[in-house]
Amino acid sequence: xxYRLFPNPELELATAPASRERLVERGFERAYENAxxxxxxxxIQHIQAIRLGGRGGAAFPTARKWLSVKNEAESIKYVxxxxxxxxxxxxxxxxxxxxxxxxxxxGLLIAASAVGAQQAYVYVRGEYxxxxxxxxxxxxxxxxxxxxxxxxxxxxVRRGAGAYIAGEETALFxxxxxxxxxxxxxxxYPTAQGLxxxxxxxxxxxxxxxIALLFAHDVDWFRAVGTDATPGTKLVALSxxxxxxxxxxxxxxxxxxxxxxxxxxxxxxxTGRPLKAVLMxxxxxxxxxxxxxxxxxxxxPDLAKFGAGVGSGAIMLFDSTADLGRILTGLARFFxxxxxGQCVPCRIGTKxxxxxxxxxxxxxxxxxxxxxxxxxxxxSICGLxxxxxxxxxxxxxxxxxxNEPAAL
Amino acid sequence: xxxxxxxxGAVTAHSRDEEGGVTELQAEEHEIVVGIVSRFPRQRxxxxxxxxxxxxxxxxxxxxxxxxxxxxxxxxxxxIYGVASFYSLxxxxxxxxPEVHVCTDVxxxxxxxxxxxxxxxxxxxxxxxxxxxxxxxxxxxxxxxCLVNYEPVENATIAEVLERLxxxxxxxxxxxx
Amino acid sequence: xxxxxIDGVSINVPAGTTVLEAARGMGEYVPxxxxxxxxxxxxxxxxxxxxxxxxxxxxxxxxxxxEDGMVVKTKTERVHNARxxxxxxxxxxxxxxxxGDLQExxxxxxxxxxxxxxxxxxxxxxxxxxxxxxxxxxxxxxxYRCVEACGVDVQNTFAIAVAGRGFDAxxxxxxxxxxxxxxxVFCGNCVEVCPTGALLDKKEYELRQSxxxxxxxITTTRTTCSYCGVGCELELHVMDNQVxxxxxxxDNPITHGMLCVKGxxxxxxxxxxxxxxxxxx
Numbered sequence: 061x062x063y064r065l066f067p068n069p070e071l072e073l074a075t076a077p078a079s080r081e082r083l084v085e086r087g088f089e090r091a092y093e094n095a096x097x098x099x100x101x102x103x104i105q106h107i108q109a110i111r112l113g114g115r116g117g118a119a120f121p122t123a124r125k126w127l128s129v130k131n132e133a134e135s136i137k138y139v140x141x142x143x144x145x146x147x148x149x150x151x152x153x154x155x156x157x158x159x160x161x162x163x164x165x166x167g168l169l170i171a172a173s174a175v176g177a178q179q180a181y182v183y184v185r186g187e188y189x190x191x192x193x194x195x196x197x198x199x200x201x202x203x204x205x206x207x208x209x210x211x212x213x214x215x216x217v218r219r220g221a222g223a224y225i226a227g228e229e230t231a232l233f234x235x236x237x238x239x240x241x242x243x244x245x246x247x248x249y250p251t252a253q254g255l256x257x258x259x260x261x262x263x264x265x266x267x268x269x270x271i272a273l274l275f276a277h278d279v280d281w282f283r284a285v286g287t288d289a290t291p292g293t294k295l296v297a298l299s300x301x302x303x304x305x306x307x308x309x310x311x312x313x314x315x316x317x318x319x320x321x322x323x324x325x326x327x328x329x330x331t332g333r334p335l336k337a338v339l340m341x342x343x344x345x346x347x348x349x350x351x352x353x354x355x356x357x358x359x360x361p362d363l364a365k366f367g368a369g370v371g372s373g374a375i376m377l378f379d380s381t382a383d384l385g386r387i388l389t390g391l392a393r394f395f396x397x398x399x400x401g402q403c404v405p406c407r408i409g410t411k412x413x414x415x416x417x418x419x420x421x422x423x424x425x426x427x428x429x430x431x432x433x434x435x436x437x438x439x440s441i442c443g444l445x446x447x448x449x450x451x452x453x454x455x456x457x458x459x460x461x462x463n464e465p466a467a468l
Numbered sequence: 469x470x471x472x473x474x475x476x477g478a479v480t481a482h483s484r485d486e487e488g489g490v491t492e493l494q495a496e497e498h499e500i501v502v503g504i505v506s507r508f509p510r511q512r513x514x515x516x517x518x519x520x521x522x523x524x525x526x527x528x529x530x531x532x533x534x535x536x537x538x539x540x541x542x543x544x545x546x547x548i549y550g551v552a553s554f555y556s557l558x559x560x561x562x563x564x565x566p567e568v569h570v571c572t573d574v575x576x577x578x579x580x581x582x583x584x585x586x587x588x589x590x591x592x593x594x595x596x597x598x599x600x601x602x603x604x605x606x607x608x609x610x611x612x613x614c615l616v617n618y619e620p621v622e623n624a625t626i627a628e629v630l631e632r633l634x635x636x637x638x639x640x641x642x643x644x645x
Numbered sequence: 646x647x648x649x650x651i652d653g654v655s656i657n658v659p660a661g662t663t664v665l666e667a668a669r670g671m672g673e674y675v676p677x678x679x680x681x682x683x684x685x686x687x688x689x690x691x692x693x694x695x696x697x698x699x700x701x702x703x704x705x706x707x708x709x710x711x712e713d714g715m716v717v718k719t720k721t722e723r724v725h726n727a728r729x730x731x732x733x734x735x736x737x738x739x740x741x742x743x744x745g746d747l748q749e750x751x752x753x754x755x756x757x758x759x760x761x762x763x764x765x766x767x768x769x770x771x772x773x774x775x776x777x778x779x780x781x782x783x784x785x786x787x788x789y790r791c792v793e794a795c796g797v798d799v800q801n802t803f804a805i806a807v808a809g810r811g812f813d814a815x816x817x818x819x820x821x822x823x824x825x826x827x828x829x830v831f832c833g834n835c836v837e838v839c840p841t842g843a844l845l846d847k848k849e850y851e852l853r854q855s856x857x858x859x860x861x862x863i864t865t866t867r868t869t870c871s872y873c874g875v876g877c878e879l880e881l882h883v884m885d886n887q888v889x890x891x892x893x894x895x896d897n898p899i900t901h902g903m904l905c906v907k908g909x910x911x912x913x914x915x916x917x918x919x920x921x922x923x924x925x926x
Contacts, residue, residue, distance in 0.1 A: 146606035148574045154606050186520075186557045187569075187605045189618050219520060222557030223810070224603065238515035238543065240554050240807065245688040245708050256513075299575050299608035306609045343574070343604075376575065376608075390574035397603050400554075401787065401807075401814025403691050405727070408734035408761075411812040415764040428760055435730035438703045438723050439691040446702055531820050544828065549819035550806030 061324060062285060064293050065269050066309050067160055078161055078197035083205060087276030088166040092207060094275045100130055100174040107271065109279045110291050116142060116227075116264030117342065117372045118443070119360060122271075125261060128251035129175040132259035137177040140236075140255060140262040141168045143184040143191065144220050144227035147343040148394060149374035152295035153265040155307040157184075157191045160269070161198035165215070167268025169202070170275060172213045175261050180213055183232050185220040192219060224398035228442050229262045230254070231400065242402045243442035266295055266373075286312035287359050294358060294373050300339075301379035303330025310358065317354040320377060333379040337461050341371020343391050344447035346454040349461060367454060384461055388452050389417040395448040406445025409436045413449060426456070498536050500525060505540035512543055519552055528559035556602060557618070565597040566617040566636055568629060572601040581612030587626045588614075597633050649715040664706035664717055665693055673719045676728060676750045678735075679788035680707040681838055683901040684798045687789035692750055694727050695719045703727055725754065732756035738767050740783040743842025747786065765812065774823035777910050778836045779850045780816075784843040787814060791835035791844060799903050804828040805835070833909040837892060837902055846910075848889055859884065867894075870908040875899070877908050888912045 066072075067086060075082040083089050095103050104126050113119035129137060141164060145153040157164060165182075172180050184192050199215055202208050208215055218236050220226050226235045230244035233255045254260025263271075270292060274282050283291040290312040296319065299305045304327045310319060320326045320335070329335055335350045346368035348356070356362055363369055378387065396410040409432055416425055433449035440446045455461055490498075504521045508514035518541060522533055529552055538545040552558055559567060570576075570585040588599045607613035610622030616632045646657040651668050658667045663686075668675050678690035686708035694703035698716035703723060718724070732750045736758040741747050751758060772780040787807065795805050804827045808817035818827035836844040845853075852858040863884045870877040877900045882890040891909050895902035 146604050148604045149608055150604075151606040151608060185606070186555075186618070187602075187615060187620070190620060218516065221516060221520065221555035222602065223555050225810075235516060236513060238512035238551065239547075240551050245686075245705060247709075297609065299611070300578055305611075378578075382578070387574055387578075390577055394573055394603050396811055399811040401809070401811045403689050404731050404734055404786070405691055407787070407812055407814060408738050409730075412734065412737065412761045412764055431726055431730055432734075432761070434723070435727045439694045439727035439731065440702070441688060441691070441705075531822070534819065544803030544806070546806040546808075546817065546819040546828065547803055549817060550808040553808040553817075554810050 062293060062309055062311060064273055064285070064309060065156060065160070065163065065266065065295055072159065077159055078194060078201050080201055080205065082160070083162050083166075083201060086160070086163065086272075088162050088272050089205070091272050091275035092166055092169060095170040096173060100176075103170065103174045103275070104130065106274060106279050110270075110274060110282045111289070112267065112270055112274075112292070113290070113360075114264055115266035115270065115294070115373070119370070122263070122267060125251055125263075126171065126175055128249075129177075129259045129261040132252060134259050136179075136256075136258045137175055138255045138258055138260045139168055139172045139175065139177045139180045140229075140232065140260060141165075141180070141182045141265060141268055142227060142229065142232060142262055143182055143188070143195070143265050144232060145265070145372075146185060146187070146227070147224060147372075147374075147398075148391065149299050149339065149345075149376040150297055150342050150372040151299075152297045152307045152373050154188055154191055155297075156265055156269060156295060157188075158194050161194050162201065163269040163272040164265045165195070165198050165202060165268075167263070167271035168215070169207055169213055170271055171261055171263065171268065175259075177261065178213055180215045181236060181255070182215060182217045183220065183226070183236060184217060185227075186222055187220075192217065223400075224394075225400045225442075225444055228444065231442070232262070233260065240400070242400045243444075245441060289361050290359050294370060296358065296373040296375055298326045298375050298377065300377040301329040301331050301333075301335075301382065302377045303327030312359050313362075314358050315354075316356045316358055316375075319358065319375065320353060326375075326377065329377060329379040331379045331381070333381060335377060336380045336382055337378045337384065337455070339374070339376040339378070339387075339451060340366075340368040342374040343394055344443070344450050345369070345371045345374065347451055347458060347461060348454075349458055351460075367457075384455060385417065385420065385422070388422075388455060389414070391451050392417050392448075395444065399444060399448075403439075403441045403445060405436045405438075406440045406442075406448065409440075409445065410448050413452065417452075422456070429456075494532060497526060497532065501533055501536040502540050505537060508541075510541060512541070515541060515543055515548065515551060519548075519558065523558055528562055530560070530562075561598075563595075563598045565595070566633060567598045567600060567615075568592075568633070569600050569602045569605070569615040569618075570624075571603070571605045571607070571611070571613045573604040575604070575608035576612040579611035584612045584614070584624060584626060584629075588629060591626065591630065596637070647711050647713045647715075649711055649713070649717060651717045652719055658711050660710075662711045664695060664697070664704070664709045664711055664715070667711050668695065668706060668717065668719050674753065675706055675719055676746070676753060677707055678746050678750065678786060678840060679790060681790050681793075681840075682895065683903075684790055684793045684838065687793065689787060689789050690731065692728055692731050694724060696721050696724055729754035729756045733758060733760045735786055737761040737764065739786055739841070740768070740781070741841070742784070743845075744784060744786070744840065746840050772823075773847075775825050775831070776847055777831050777906075778833060778844055778846050780824075781843050781845065781850075782815065784841045785816060786841055786843075787816070788840055790838040790840065791816060794834040794838045794903070795829075799834050799901075800830070800832055802828055802830050802832070804830070831906045831910065832904065833906065834903045837904075837909075846890055852884075852889060858889075863889065870904070872905075872907045872911065877904060879904070879908060881912070887916055 108123035112122040225231050226241035228243045231241040235241040250260045286292045293309050338348050338353045352366045392414040396414045399406045399410045401407040437446050534548050592599045605613045614624045676692045678692050679687045688705045693706045695706045696718040697704045733756045767783045866881045870879050878897045880892045881888050893900040
């Protein structure tokens with residue numbers, strides 16, 4: 061077990077998640093002061109040095125974003141913590157914020173001073189009331205520490221109201237602004253015109269927690285675990301047919317087989333039945349076979365060999381009783397329910413895919429489905445429509461997943 | 469198809485009196501809504517927090533309440549409706565009790581979230597609470613999950629949900645007495 | 646000037662030109678459904694997508710500014726597939742009988758209008774709640790033009806907005822209240838910009854319903870609106886010596902095709918034939 065993003069068990073027992081003691085013991089106070097001292101250029105160089113990519117799913121190079129926002133000439137800028145997590149299988153930010161909220165918030169404040177923002181926002185989904193309360197407690201701790209307040213950065217917590225697409229960065233801006241959370245067309249990118257059309261740095265919770273860790277320690281410490289391509293650790297969320305569902309912190313490069321089977325992690329299916337399929341990266345991720353899973357390591361270059369990615373860190377396991385057709389129908393329903401409806405390929409495409417699955421015409425409409433999936437990937441405005449058919453296509457491309465007679 | 473199928477066509481909740489005048493209840497609610505809006509700066513960015521506050525204090529959204537928000541916050545009525553109808557956690561119908569949001573998404577269904585939804589729907593015929601199915605609540609590790617009055621219940625069973633509802637009812641009774 | 650390549654041809658365009666304008670300027674076919682020359686691009690229909698080197702996904706050309714060195718392809722297999730599927734998805738959903746641009750997209754892409762048909766559609770009753778125009782939302786492709794015309798692009802009335810989400814996203818006055826009870830001022834600019842006939846002047850609707858709307862019999866006469874001092878240019882559409890519709894030229898520098906309720910709908914007085922023999926009481 062490795063404890064970086066999560067505090068070690070002793071500390072977790074000894075201190076409350078939102079407390080001054082935790083702030084100090086975790087080194088976040090040091091991190092905050094450190095970052096102020098070395099200045100924004102060095103801060104960004106250090107982030108560059110650890111090759112940090114966004115942990116929300118897209119893995120965009122973090123240092124590049126920070127530099128873009130910092131270099132914008134506008135006097136008003138914003139930083140946003142995106143805590144609007146969740147698609148099926150993804151719940152790691154919930155766990156991180158509940159167990160150690162001061163890390164991501166410290167990262168957010170470091171970000172604000174590095175890019176020159178006076179106002180920070182935390183956008184948390186409306187389904188996470190427990191998380192929202194924890195964030196508020198943590199903000200109180202930061203206020204008492206004198207990091208926020210009059211004349212300093214202020215943090216505003218905004219609550220979503222049940223809309224997955226509001227987690228898309230530009231849709232999130234619209235939601236905060238009081239408009240429908242429909243994604244905007246890019247460019248302009250958020251770094252130039254984001255929230256209130258001002259330069260905005262928006263980062264996932266886990267990305268910001270990594271920032272706090274980096275400056276609580278140093279580049280070498282950070283790089284001591286993980287792979288060359290991707291230093292550090294990742295929070296993965298195990299769910300489905302798994303003995304020990306939950307969120308685990310693991311170094312990049314860990315064998316997926318260990319993650320799934322090892323007693324300290326997943327511990328196998330827990331059902332006494334064999335594993336049938338693994339959905340990697342979230343609802344818009346890639347289905348891989350057990351064989352592929354046992355060959356793969358948790359890292360971007362390695363998973364790319366299987367057409368998969370780390371995504372949000374979601375790993376969903378299905379044993380031999382799982383009805384793949386039903387699971388795919390459920391995923392299709394999720395995207396049809398959560399499409400904002402703005403663009404034609406996604407609004408109607410997600411609906412038609414759901415209908416094809418519901419009427420069990422997946423295989424005789426294979427060619428049509430391929431064209432539809434391609435059009436959605438190519439022509440949808442945002443990531444939701446562009447990836448809505450990923451899991452379906454990956455499953456259809458793996459005949460061995462369908463060997464069960466119970467399948468479609 | 470009915471294009472108000474998101475359950476938002478609750479025009480029935482519009483309760484003018486016989487002559488089309490303003491009822492006592494409306495006057496009271498109007499004051500509450502205006503009071504809520506006055507707690508926020510009069511800027512559009514506060515629309516979502518205002519909507520949440522109205523739902524929390526009055527229970528649901530209806531044409532009157534949207535109209536009052538529109539006037540007080542200076543945001544067009546149609547646009548407020550457009551924003552509010554996007555989100556799945558707002559309520560549009562008056563109901564006697566708290567709302568239970570049951571996750572019927574992929575991972576919860578794998579752990580019988582769909583039967584929990586069916587069981588709760590059957591149990592709700594006494595109309596002391598309402599049941600809605602929702603997409604992923606982000607608690608797949610503790611499936612099936614639901615929200616009772618927006619508070620999460622993990623590894624939910626019908627017994628536990630009903631117990632939570634009973635506790636809520638007792639708390640509410642305590643507040644009133 | 647910016648230098649870019651479109652379908653292998655080098656061209657120069659002034660800064661601020663969109664990829665759509667650049668491509669159309671050199672005679673390429675780039676279809677649009679939601680784009681309108683006098684409105685903010687909504688990027689909703691996605692029919693205008695093109696391939697731009699360096700972009701993973703296709704790019705909506707209507708809203709993308711041309712950049713120096715850009716390499717654009719408008720005729721690739723991916724572009725064709727996207728446009729064809731978009732046509733097929735819309736025809737599987739909407740009544741397209743009066744949607745000219747969409748029909749053109751269908752024929753240009755050789756779309757199979759039955760390919761994705763058979764599922765849920767947008768069939769719904771006509772909304773006929775006032776004397777000036779009807780709303781036939783089963784033809785609505787959600788192009789956002791009416792919302793933009795009603796909002797900041799033209800009228801600043803905000804009587805309508807998009808509501809709901811996903812397949813159920815739709816144009817709404819708020820709880821679907823009738824237009825006369827809404828904030829609508831009946832300028833009819835939404836009708837003017839509607840590309841599918843979902844919004845139609847009541848007069849035109851009634852004439853079409855009774856089979857008396859004959860496009861070839863309509864002549865247009867340009868004149869100036871007599872109601873106020875702005876002097877908007879009007880186009881009177883006349884059939885059988887009767888005004889059946891009033892519009893303003895889209896390229897008119899004052900109106901940009903937009904009018905107010907009087908200019909657009911206040912024309913009946915010109916065709917009242919009873920002589921006025923005494924002053925009104």
